Amino acid sequence: MTQLHHSTVPNTKSQIQDPFWSEYIRLVREVVVPYQWEALNDRVPEAEPSRAITNFKIAAGQTKGDFYGMVFQDSDVAKWLEAVAYLLGTQSDPDLEQIADEVIEIIAKAQQPDGYLNTYFTIKEPGHRWTNLAECHELYCAGHMIEAGVAYYQATGKRVLLDVVCRFADYIDTVFGKEPGKLHGYDGHQEIELALMKLYHATGEEKYLKLSSYFIEQRGVTPHFYEEEWRKRGKTSHFPQLTMIFDHAYSQSHLPVREQITAEGHAVRLVYMCTAMADLAAETGDPGLLKACRKLWSNIVSKRMYITGGIGSMEQGESFTMDYDLPGDTAYAETCASIGLIFFAQRMLRISPDSKIADVMERALYNTVVSGMSQDGKKFFYVNPLEVYPAAHGKNKIYDHVKPERQGWFGCACCPPNIARLLASLGDYVYTKQKDTLYVQLYVGSKIDLEMAGKQVRIEQESKYTSNGEVSFRIHTEQATPFTLALRMPEWCDQVEVTAHGKRQVFKSGDEDGYIRLNRIWEPDEVIDVVFSMPVLRMKAHPLVRQNFGKVALQRGPFVYCLEEADNGAGLYQLRLPAGSPFEVQPDDQLHEGLNVIYATGERWTAAEGWEEQLYRSDSRWNKESAPLKFIPYFTWANRGLGEMSVWVEETQSKDV
Amino acid sequence: MTQLHHSTVPNTKSQIQDPFWSEYIRLVREVVVPYQWEALNDRVPEAEPSRAITNFKIAAGQTKGDFYGMVFQDSDVAKWLEAVAYLLGTQSDPDLEQIADEVIEIIAKAQQPDGYLNTYFTIKEPGHRWTNLAECHELYCAGHMIEAGVAYYQATGKRVLLDVVCRFADYIDTVFGKEPGKLHGYDGHQEIELALMKLYHATGEEKYLKLSSYFIEQRGVTPHFYEEEWRKRGKTSHFPQLTMIFDHAYSQSHLPVREQITAEGHAVRLVYMCTAMADLAAETGDPGLLKACRKLWSNIVSKRMYITGGIGSMEQGESFTMDYDLPGDTAYAETCASIGLIFFAQRMLRISPDSKIADVMERALYNTVVSGMSQDGKKFFYVNPLEVYPAAHGKNKIYDHVKPERQGWFGCACCPPNIARLLASLGDYVYTKQKDTLYVQLYVGSKIDLEMAGKQVRIEQESKYTSNGEVSFRIHTEQATPFTLALRMPEWCDQVEVTAHGKRQVFKSGDEDGYIRLNRIWEPDEVIDVVFSMPVLRMKAHPLVRQNFGKVALQRGPFVYCLEEADNGAGLYQLRLPAGSPFEVQPDDQLHEGLNVIYATGERWTAAEGWEEQLYRSDSRWNKESAPLKFIPYFTWANRGLGEMSVWVEETQSKDV
Structure with missing residues (x-):
């Protein structure tokens, strides 16, 4: 039996009760899961069969058949279980729990006597475990199962899956490590590293931390493991058309992690890796590792991130490209990558509060992540472009990866379960705690019970943040309790009013780290009212971002806005927003209840008449017509049929400038 | 013996003597060929061996070995021979002719007893002739050999290769055709069709015309031949990673050619096909075929052509995309495709003169084609972008096909020989003749001897067209001869002065078809002096070309201009050209002798200071600084090291507009 351990990470899990987010969580519960x-049970007629449950039954000896699916098919079951666990953690659901228990039984039976658990290798290549870490996602699948095991245990107190994954991790620990005779490898797709940290926090077993650390530190060491194992197995490849074995930057194994200073390669892998690195740095206090985390974080957010919090500028390799290269129409900006960026941000915030990090978390969450799922929970974006011109899709193949409308589940099998597990666990992202300070990182309506200064405290956050910037905190203590409530001052906010006991204070900025600290001895029932001003901001990108040069994007509160054809007609590229033009903010429940749209008077440039069959002319002028512009929150795009969309719009100079 | 025939196409071959073009032809002669x-003989140490000559020797039984190279390796030898033929046709070179004769001897020996000639199938797949027309370029290679045979015969009077290709064509005629028992197919890459028309014109053998017509008319008929032959051969593919068998639009076999109204698929294939269609229409007078040619021509030049005369908007499939989709930075615009467009234009001009068609020919020739070869004849562009930002190359893989500098031969094996054969035969493109009118399609210094009104006439064109628009014609007749010299009025020209016998006439436009007709009885020695005004034009693209909206490109005379980093500093995307700003045209021999550059006063927009590590800000403004701009002819770009280049530049409105 694994010794249970009180995690070194303070428990800051809250229960979401929010006018904006609760609906998404309901969709996860009632539709997505x-x-x-x-x-997973092959009962969706329009979808290719998954066979993921059947694979486990075959491996468990309960049925006969061949393995079916991708080498990482198991992870679909694991991610589903993890999302289920988070749902069960917030609301009892005996039917769902019974289904999950039954799945866990099958998984337990599929585990091999030595602890190994992977249906692909068990069924299809039983003699070839750990022979192709570069390509076969073996430890990646293990990681997802570990995350599920930990989550399920934390939600239900049931240990079956936790014990399974501990045995699996124990076995992995006998296979990998620096000792002679062990494999000196690591997975092509990072995931096991952050999962082992969760397992360490859940169990207190230091070997899991050490194994995670081993995988992190071994990465990128020469001679290169992927080439060594490739030679060892006779130079074969599971995916000869891919470049995983030799393109080391793709999997962030081109350098030891501590030497990596720019975000390279597959974006999801990078942020999963950084999440584990930050976990390790938090636990060990290793300054070199923390420095590496900060360098990579800084490179992402100051040079390689879309204004929507999307990351990954190209389809090829689902990868980063280079500093300041942020094309809107051929963007990748995978939903999963922004989810991974939120994981990384959360871990960094646990190390030390920094409002700028939480700003990025908020940016990714309120724009790319929530854009990833339709408002009925049935359709998803895998890729999140900042500009689409649908007529060119299917014609110019540079856009083949970009879908101008959300797709059904199987158009993008990896992102929906990732959205599900993030939203179902959103309560983990609202607060962080350092000593006697509770940091509010997200203004999401929620309830949290926790210990401050050795006493039980309940904080209820009520939020109209997405509508009008109003948030209130009701703080319940059993007796007067001294602690600090630190409110993040969002980067887009120029003024916060905080009212307590009828006393109103106005803040123009936070402390050096960006938080407004309310340091009090809290009486049993106190209320803090907070109002964030939400000006419409004309955002510009760094002048080296050539794709956005001369353009502006609007932002108000946490939301980045966009123009859509449905509101502004076709030919968005002809629209211009004059510098200094005034904005009108209006509620618009049609797109999304309680949200605001932005109106402005812009210009539509048109070319003089008479083009007919001419393609190039020297005698044409631009005409300018006044054009009413309507901007909507980015995440609400693509809900009104196929049409053009653009986040960035050309800015013209007013004549008096 | 084949019966020789006087071609139905009037001979309008001229000898080039031109300050601009002669140097390029010299390079073809002295460097490229x-x-x-x-x-071809594997004596270039830095290049992968070609083995193309060895393949022929093996097939000829002169040596032993395996076939090496692409399925279309033979065509490299054919294109070389064709270029050699054109060179020999303009200047005697006994050494070169001897080498060519020796190669032709080997080719003749490689021909099989039944007339078949293809080293790939002869050596490597002897039992599989004509089993994979979709992918294997068998008739494509035949076509290039036919073109070589015709050209060599016309240049030297030697019939060996002509007889070889006639035997081959005769054999092909027994294999393909509508009769039962024959194959009802056609090649995946059009070429044989135009080649058979050349063979028909050279020999007068009507069966070659009929066979060409058969291939053209059979194309796109259902059931689809490529799928039929695929089933017949057991559903195998030579190139499973490619989509040639099922993507019918790629090879313009998605519809019968007469029903095709938009230019789809692989650009080179399309224009080669159209060239043959126009040849056939000219010969047969078939109005339906001519209509199809005109529709496709019109679609290309009015909706799918770059301002440089480049065609093919994407790398995937080296293909057209859709109307008005003309991205500059991810353009394909293959040099070979513009060469094919020139072939098509020439055939259309032979049917009926139309200055607009010749304008396109000139546009492609003076911009994309001549840009394709470096000024030392040693490096080549395969892809001709209209915008490059070299820092992103190698980083963002959407640019992987675009090279910001010309490459050595083997970076792009198909374009150099195509440039060579076009430039070596440039004398065929200067004039066309209809009855007693000689049309000047290109203002290239040259000498032509031909029959007008039944009498021998010599016309010497002396051209400073590329420098200052001055051209003169010296017309030699043996006796007074009535005919019309029709001068093309270029689309970019607003005024032409024509001086003859001391009499100066000014034309603001040509006749309805765009030509200025000088209809005279020409005395034995007359001189016509022509001066074309060459204003700097601010070209705009059709307002549906979203990539160029709000931008202008400069053109002067036949040359499109561009901005380069070498002259204008880095960050070309920050430059703006105010509407109405004046231009200064200055000769600049540094880039290219006798050419002009254009200076203008533009603006450089910069962002306010203080960005540091910020990626997005709401408090930054654009500053405008005056910036001297220097524009150079597009074709001279990339001769001064790696740097940014852009044809299109944002236009700002002057305040008084």
């Missing part, structure tokens, strides 16, 4: 269960 | 000869 049930749909995925049907899919 | 000798280099390719070395390459």
Whole structure:
């Protein structure tokens, strides 16, 4: 039996009760998770069969058949279980729990006597475990199962899956490590590293931390493991068309992690790796590792991130490209990558509060992540472009990866379960705690019970943040309790009013780290009212971002806005927003309840008449017509049929400038 | 013996003597063709061996070995021979002719007893002739050999290769055709069709015309031949990673050619096909075929052509995309495709003169084609972008096909021989003749001897067209001869002065078809002096070309201009050209002798200071600084090291507009 351990990470789990987010969580509970269960059991007629549950049954000896699916098919089951666990952690659901328990039974039976657990290798290549870490996602699948095991245990107190993954991790620990005779490798797709840290926090078993650290530190060491194992197995490849074995930057194994200073390669892998690095740095206090985390964080957010919090500028390799290269129409900006960026941000915030990090978390969450799922929970974006011109899709193949409308589940099998597990666990992202300070990182309506200064405290956050910037905190203590409530001052906010006991204070900025600290001895029932001013901001990108030069994007509160054809007509590229033009903010429940749209008077440039069959002319002028512009929150795009969309719009100079 | 025939196409071959073009032709003669000869014989140490000559020797039984190279390796030898033929046609070179004769001897020996000639199938797949027309370029290679045979015969009077290709064509005629028992197919890459028309014109053998017509008319008929032959051969593919068998639009076989109204698929294939269609229409007078040619021509030049005369908007499939989709930075605009467009234009001009068609021919020739070869004849562009930002190359893989500097031969094996054969035969493109009118399509210094009104006439064109727009014609007749010299009025020209016998006439436009007709009885020795005004034009693209909206490109005379980093500093995307700003045209021999550059006063927009590590800000403004701009002819770009280049520049409105 694994010795249970009180995590070194303070428990700051809150229960979400929010006018904006609760609906998304309901969709996860009522639509996404049930749909995925049907899919995993091959009961979705329109989808290719998953066979993921069947694979486990075959490996468990309960049925006969061949393995079916991708080498990482197991992870679909694991991610589903993890999302289920988070749902069970917030609301009892005996039927769902019974289904999950039954799945866990099958998984337990599929585990091999030595602890190994992977249906692909068990069924299809039983003699070839750990022979192709570069390509086969073996430890990646292990990581997802570990995350599920930990989450399920934390939600239900049930240990079956936790014990399974501990045995699996114990076995992995006998296979990998620096000792002679062990494999000196690591997975092509990072995931096991952050999962082992969760397992360490759940169990207190230091060997899991050490194994995570081993995988992190071994990465990028020469001679290169992927080439060594490739030679050892006779130079074969599972995916000869891919470049995983030799393109080391793709999997962030081109350099030891501590020497990596720019975000390279596959974006999801990079942020999963950084999440584990930050976990390790938090636990060990290793200054070199923390420095590496900060360098990579800084490179991402100051040079390689879309204004929507999307990361990954190209389809090829689902990868980063270079500093300041942020094309809007051929963007990748995978939903999963922004989810990984939120994981990384959360871990960094646990180390030390920094409002700028939380700003990025908020940016990714309120724009790319929430854009990733339709408002009925049934359709998803895998890729999140900042500009689409649908007529060119299917014609110019540089856009083939970009879908101008959200797709059904199987158009993008990895992102929906990732959205599900993030939203179902959103309560983990609202607060962080350092000693006797509770940091509010997100203004999401929620309830949290926790210990401050050795006493039980309940904080209820009520939030109209997405509508008008109003948030209130009701603080319940059993007796007067001294602690600090630190409110993040969002980067887009120029003024915060904080009212307590009828006393109103106005803040123009936070402390050096960006937080407004309310340091009090809290009486049993106190209320803090907070109002964030939400000006419409004309955002510009760094002048080296050539794709956005001369353009502006609007932002108000946490939301980045965009123009859509449905509101502004076709030919968005002809629209211009004059510098200094005034804005009108209006509620608009049609797109999304309680949200605001922005109106402005812009210009539509047109070319003089008479083009007919001419393609190039020297005698044409631009005409300018006044054009009413309507901007909507980016995440609400693509809900009104196929049409053009653009986040960035050309800015013209007013004549008096 | 084949019966020789006087071609139905009037002979309008001229000898080039031009300050601009003669140097390029010299490079073809002294650098390109000798280099390719070395390459074909595997004597270029830095290049992968070609083995193309060895393949022929093996097939000829002169040596032993395996076939090496692409399925279309033979065509490299054919294109070389064709270029050699054109060179020999303009200047005697006994050494070169002897080498060519020896190669032709080997080719003749490689021909099989039944007339078949293809080293790939002869050596490597002897039992599989004509089993994979979709992918294997068998008739494409035949076509290039036919073109070589015709050209060599016309240049030297030697019939060996002509007889070889006639035997081959006769054999092909027994294999393909509508009769039962024959194959009802056509090649994946059009070429045989235009080649058979040349063979028909050279020999008068109507069966070659009929066979060409058969291939053209059979194309796109259902059931689809490529799928039929695929089933017949057991559903195998030579190139499973490619989509040639099922992507019918790629090879313009998605519809019968007469029903095709938009230019789809691989650009080179399309224009080669159209060239043959126009040849056939000219010969047969078939109005339906001519209509199809005109529709496709119109679609290309009015909706799918770059301002440089480049065609093919994407790398995937080296293909057209859709109307008005003309990205500059991810353009394909293959040099070979513009060469094919010139072939098509020439055939259309032979049917009926139309200055707009010749304008396109000139546009492609003076911009994309001549840009394709470096000024030392040693480096080449395969892809001709209209915008490059070299820092992103190698980083963002959407640019992987675009090279910011010309490459050595083997970076782009198909374009150099195509440039060579076009430039070596440039004398065929200067004039066309209809009855007693000689049309000047290109203002290239040259000498032509031909029959007008039944009498011998010599016309010497002396041209400073590329420098200052001055051209003169010296017309030699033996006796007074009535005919019309029709001068093309270029689209970019607003005024032409024509001086004859001391009499100066000014034309603001040509006749309805765009030509200024000088209809005279020409005395034995007359001189016509022509001066074309060459204003600097601010070209705009059709307002549906979203990539160029709000931008202008400069053109002067036949040359499109561009901005380069070498002259204007880094960050070309920050430059703006105010509407109405004046231009200064200055000769600049540094880039290219006798050419002019254009100076203008523009603006450089910069962002306010203080960005540091910020990626997005709401408090930054654009500053405008005056910036001297220097524009150079597009074709001279990339001769001064790696740097940014842009044809299109943002236009700002002057305040008084």
